[in-house]
Amino acid sequence: MQCCGVYPDNFTYSFLLKACNSLSLVQMVHAHVEKLGFYGDIFVPNALIDSYCKFGCVGIRAGMKLFMVMEERDVVSWNSMIGGLVKNGELDDACKLFDEMPKRDMVSWNTMLDGYAKAGEMNKAFGLFERMPERNVISWSTMVWGYSKAGDMAMARMLFDKCPMKNLIIWTTIISGYAEKGIVKEATVLYDKMEEVGLKPDDGFLISILAACAESGMLGLGKRIHASIRRCRFRCSTKVLNAFIDMYAKCGCLDAAFGVFSGMSRRDLVSWNSMIHGLGIHGHGEKALKLFSRMVHEGFEPDKYTFIGLLCACTHAGLINEGRNYFYAMEKVYGIVPQVEHYGCMIDLLGRGGLLEEAFGLLRNMPMEPNVVVLGTLLGACRMHNDVDLAKAVCEHLFKLAPSDPGNFSLMSNIYAQAGDWVNVANIRKQMKSTGGQKPSGASSIEVEEEVHEFTVFDQSHPKSNDIYEMIDRLVQDLRQVGYVPKAYI
DNA sequence: ATAGGGTTAG
Numbered sequence: 001m002q003c004c005g006v007y008p009d010n011f012t013y014s015f016l017l018k019a020c021n022s023l024s025l026v027q028m029v030h031a032h033v034e035k036l037g038f039y040g041d042i043f044v045p046n047a048l049i050d051s052y053c054k055f056g057c058v059g060i061r062a063g064m065k066l067f068m069v070m071e072e073r074d075v076v077s078w079n080s081m082i083g084g085l086v087k088n089g090e091l092d093d094a095c096k097l098f099d100e101m102p103k104r105d106m107v108s109w110n111t112m113l114d115g116y117a118k119a120g121e122m123n124k125a126f127g128l129f130e131r132m133p134e135r136n137v138i139s140w141s142t143m144v145w146g147y148s149k150a151g152d153m154a155m156a157r158m159l160f161d162k163c164p165m166k167n168l169i170i171w172t173t174i175i176s177g178y179a180e181k182g183i184v185k186e187a188t189v190l191y192d193k194m195e196e197v198g199l200k201p202d203d204g205f206l207i208s209i210l211a212a213c214a215e216s217g218m219l220g221l222g223k224r225i226h227a228s229i230r231r232c233r234f235r236c237s238t239k240v241l242n243a244f245i246d247m248y249a250k251c252g253c254l255d256a257a258f259g260v261f262s263g264m265s266r267r268d269l270v271s272w273n274s275m276i277h278g279l280g281i282h283g284h285g286e287k288a289l290k291l292f293s294r295m296v297h298e299g300f301e302p303d304k305y306t307f308i309g310l311l312c313a314c315t316h317a318g319l320i321n322e323g324r325n326y327f328y329a330m331e332k333v334y335g336i337v338p339q340v341e342h343y344g345c346m347i348d349l350l351g352r353g354g355l356l357e358e359a360f361g362l363l364r365n366m367p368m369e370p371n372v373v374v375l376g377t378l379l380g381a382c383r384m385h386n387d388v389d390l391a392k393a394v395c396e397h398l399f400k401l402a403p404s405d406p407g408n409f410s411l412m413s414n415i416y417a418q419a420g421d422w423v424n425v426a427n428i429r430k431q432m433k434s435t436g437g438q439k440p441s442g443a444s445s446i447e448v449e450e451e452v453h454e455f456t457v458f459d460q461s462h463p464k465s466n467d468i469y470e471m472i473d474r475l476v477q478d479l480r481q482v483g484y485v486p487k488a489y490i
Numbered sequence: 491a492t493a494g495g496g497t498t499a500g
Contacts, residue, residue: 171494204495340499
């Protein structure tokens with residue numbers, strides 16, 4: 001290009017930088033700009049900063065270096081740099097730059113709001129929000145999103161109601177907030193209201209809400225949305241249909257999930273992965289493996305998610321040999337290097353199957369450091385099979401990684417209790433007190449006729465509590481008859 | 491340069 005005497009302009013660099021999918025490519029473009037000895041206008045270094053910031057800490061440092069040597073900076077230079085820091089979680093540094101800025105615009109404020117909201121620091125976010133000279137719908141929806149993720153639906157709702165310029169995105173945020181928490185009534189009422197003001201769901205809306213339904217098990221709302229978009233003849237994209245598959249599968253409606261899957265004219269890898277995983281988590285191991293063969297037969301290349309689904313399916317169906325084979329095949333046949341998640345699946349598979357030695361061996365031979373999840377999985381398997389010695393070894397690692405996680409303390413204390421080692425139970429209790437941790441009770445929820453019922457252990461708050469416990473007793477007796485020995489923990 | 495969104499091991 002240059003041999004012809006033509007020099008790149010802003011747009012050339014813009015396209016070039018957009019195409020850079022690695023740090024070294026950005027560096028090459030940067031070197032080229034330097035060599036030409038001119039940056040054009042400020043657009044080029046700004047675009048360079050932005051591209052650098054996409055590549056983690058190293059990229060940010062390179063971006064910062066450029067930012068520091070720039071002779072002239074405009075508000076976009078500052079915003080790009082702050083945005084990069086915020087995306088990487090370096091909020092303190094972002095805040096410093098924000099304070100130093102000679103002039104801030106709405107984007108600067110919104111970027112900082114987003115950073116605090118993503119970090120769950122809603123007090124700080126609210127402080128900024130109140131100090132902003134003016135706010136747009138992005139400022140409002142960032143606040144609604146942050147409060148909703150922090151679990152404060154009252155604040156989220158107050159801000160949503162106060163927002164003077166509601167668009168589809170802020171409606172999506174508040175409705176999926178309610179849906180995620182299983183608050184069906186509000187979610188449904190707002191969904192109807194949204195249609196009343198003339199807003200129609202788009203892909204982003206449907207995907208958000210369906211993902212929220214999948215998480216909280218709100219089958220009712222998911223079905224309602226399905227019916228409503230059928231009424232208005234919404235043409236569902238593959239992504240939306242995938243969200244339906246996942247929602248139905250997570251809610252236990254495998255037939256409905258498979259119905260959506262079968263009816264799709266165009267499936268992508270995510271469709272297959274969601275369906276395989278859905279079958280897997282509900283114990284349909286054989287069906288999941290068959291679907292995998294069909295997928296390969298139809299020419300799809302499996303990815304790391306496919307193997308997580310497959311290994312999960314093997315675990316839930318007790319298919320130890322099959323799981324081992326897939327684990328080794330994923331690298332040898334499909335060229336996918338197992339990640340810590342895959343090792344986690346394998347350790348769960350082996351551990352639940354009682355092959356604790358093999359599970360422990362795999363843990364030690366992992367090419368990466370085990371994380372809390374992997375160790376917790378193995379500890380759970382130790383409890384299941386009453387292996388106190390191995391549990392102690394695992395716990396030593398675990399306490400180093402997550403010294404104050406109350407979940408691990410209670411798991412370990414249960415293991416000691418089961419072995420009758422009351423001295424160590426008392427020790428653990430003491431440690432728990434000193435770190436101040438009490439394990440929050442896990443809760444299950446179920447939706448019956450548009451109402452969500454939540455249960456925790458020893459819960460007696462439900463109006464039909466007595467009936468429920470009577471039913472549990474009966475179930476436990478039935479289970480005993482077929483050989484199951486229930487365990488009660490302290 | 492800023493807001494919602496699909497599959498991810500316990």
